[in-house]
Amino acid sequence: MEVAQRLKSIPPYVFAEIDKKRQAAVARGVDVINLGIGDPDQPTPPHIVEAMQKAVADPANHRYPPFGGTKEYKAAAAEWMAKRFRVSIDPDSEITSLIGSKEGLHNTIMAFIDSGDVNLIPDPGYPVYRTSTILAGGDPYFMPLTPENEFLPDFKLIPGEVARKAKLMILNYPNNPTAGVADLEFFERAVAFAKKHNILLCHDLSYSEMTFDGYKAPSIFEVKGAKDVAVELHTLSKTYNMTGWRIGFAAGNSQAIKAIHSLKSNVDTDIFKAIQVAAIAAFEGPRDNIDRCNKLYAERRDLAVRRLRELGWEVTPNKATFYMWLRVPPGLTSQEFSTIMLDKAGIVVPPGNAYGPCGEGFFRVSLCASVERLAEAFDRMEKNAIGFNMAKATVKA
Numbered sequence: 239m240e241v242a243q244r245l246k247s248i249p250p251y252v253f254a255e256i257d258k259k260r261q262a263a264v265a266r267g268v269d270v271i272n273l274g275i276g277d278p279d280q281p282t283p284p285h286i287v288e289a290m291q292k293a294v295a296d297p298a299n300h301r302y303p304p305f306g307g308t309k310e311y312k313a314a315a316a317e318w319m320a321k322r323f324r325v326s327i328d329p330d331s332e333i334t335s336l337i338g339s340k341e342g343l344h345n346t347i348m349a350f351i352d353s354g355d356v357n358l359i360p361d362p363g364y365p366v367y368r369t370s371t372i373l374a375g376g377d378p379y380f381m382p383l384t385p386e387n388e389f390l391p392d393f394k395l396i397p398g399e400v401a402r403k404a405k406l407m408i409l410n411y412p413n414n415p416t417a418g419v420a421d422l423e424f425f426e427r428a429v430a431f432a433k434k435h436n437i438l439l440c441h442d443l444s445y446s447e448m449t450f451d452g453y454k455a456p457s458i459f460e461v462k463g464a465k466d467v468a469v470e471l472h473t474l475s476k477t478y479n480m481t482g483w484r485i486g487f488a489a490g491n492s493q494a495i496k497a498i499h500s501l502k503s504n505v506d507t508d509i510f511k512a513i514q515v516a517a518i519a520a521f522e523g524p525r526d527n528i529d530r531c532n533k534l535y536a537e538r539r540d541l542a543v544r545r546l547r548e549l550g551w552e553v554t555p556n557k558a559t560f561y562m563w564l565r566v567p568p569g570l571t572s573q574e575f576s577t578i579m580l581d582k583a584g585i586v587v588p589p590g591n592a593y594g595p596c597g598e599g600f601f602r603v604s605l606c607a608s609v610e611r612l613a614e615a616f617d618r619m620e621k622n623a624i625g626f627n628m629a630k631a632t633v634k635a
C-alpha cells in the first residue's frame with residue numbers, strides 16, 4: 239500500500255508529535271505539566287450544555303442538517319457579529335457554518351488555491367495555513383512576524399512577482415503563537431493590499447474575545463469596503479470553551495462564502511443540529527463566563543510574567559490570547575530548549591520553529607493550566623537552573 243504524494247509532502251501535525259513526546263514522558267512516570275496546547279481548561283458554560291441536552295433528545299435534530307448551517311444558527315451568528323462589532327452581515331448570503339475554524343481554513347484554502355498559486359501566510363503561524371496550502375498544491379509565502387515589526391507583516395516587503403501569483407492572504411489577530419494584536423489602521427492597509435492585487439483576505443479571528451486590560455479586538459469588517467475582498471473565520475472553541483464541540487462560521491464576501499460552501503457541501507455534511515442549537519444559546523447568552531475566563535487568564539499571565547522575569551526573561555504582558563511568545567536562552571535552538579524543558583523539568587512547551595522558520599529562537603507557553611500548576615512549573619525551572627541566562631555548557635552536561 240502506498241499513500242499519496244501529497245501526504246508525503248507535509249510534515250506530521252505538530253501537536254500530534256508533541257503529544258507523543260508527552261505521552262512517552264507520562265509512561266516513564268513523569269508528572270508532566272502541559273503548557274503545550276491551546277485548549278481552555280474551563281468547562282463549557284452550563285446554559286450551553288443544557289441547551290444541547292434538550293436538543294439532543296429531540297428527534298427533529300437527528301436527521302441530516304442543512305448545508306451551510308440552519309437558518310436559526312446563521313441568524314444568531316449574524317446578530318452576534320452586529321452586537322459585538324457593529325457590522326452588518328447578511329445571514330443568508332454572507333455566512334456559512336464551519337466545523338471549527340481549522341476545517342474552515344483548510345476548505346477556504348482548497349477553494350482558492352490551485353497548483354502554483356501563492357498563499358501569503360504569517361510566519362510564525364498556525365500550522366494549518368502552511369500544510370493546507372501544500373495539500374492544495376500551492377506555495378506558501380511566509381510573511382515574517384517579529385518583535386521588531388510588532389508581529390505585523392510589512393506588505394511593502396512582498397515582492398511584486400509573489401503578489402502577482404497570490405490568490406489568498408491569511409491574517410490572524412489576536413495572533414497565535416505571538417499574541418500580537420492589530421488595530422484598524424493595519425487592517426485598512428491589508429484590505430488595500432488585497433484590493434490592489436485582487437486576492438482574498440482571510441482573517442482568522444479565533445481569539446476575538448480572549449483579551450485583557452481593556453483591549454478589544456476588532457473585526458476586519460469594521461474597515462469600510464472590507465467585505466469586497468475579505469472573509470473572517472469565527473469559532474466557538476476558545477470563546478465559549480467549546481473546542482471539543484467543533485462549531486464555527488465564516489462570514490463576509492458573498493462570492494467567497496459561496497465558494498467555501500460549495501466545496502464543503504461536497505466533502506462534509508455540516509454540523510449536528512443539536513450542536514447548532516447549543517451554539518445559538520452561546521451567542522444569545524450572557525458574557526459573564528467570557529469575562530470570568532479572561533480574568534483567570536490575566537491572573538495566570540501576571541504570575542507567569544513575574545516568575546519569568548525572575549528567571550531572567552524580558553517579558554511584555556500579552557494583551558490577548560492565552561499564549562506567551564518568548565525567546566529561548568542564547569546559545570540554544572528552539573528544539574533544544576523544548577527538549578530540556580521536558581527532560582529536566584517535565585514541562586511541555588512547543589518549540590517556536592514548529593510554527594514556521596521565523597519561530598526559530600522562540601518557544602510558546604500556553605496558559606491553559608491553573609495558577610498552582612503554573613507556579614509548580616516555574617518552581618521546577620528554578621530548581622533545575624532553567625532560565626534565560628543559563629549557559630549552554632551547563633545544560634548540555
Ligand SMILES: Cc1ncc(COP(=O)(O)O)c(C=O)c1O
Nearest residue numbers: 276338339340364414444473475
Ligand atoms: C489561530 C488558530 N486558528 C484556528 C484554530 C482552530 O480552532 P478550531 O477549534 O475552531 O478549529 C486555532 C486553534 O488553536 C488557532 O489557534
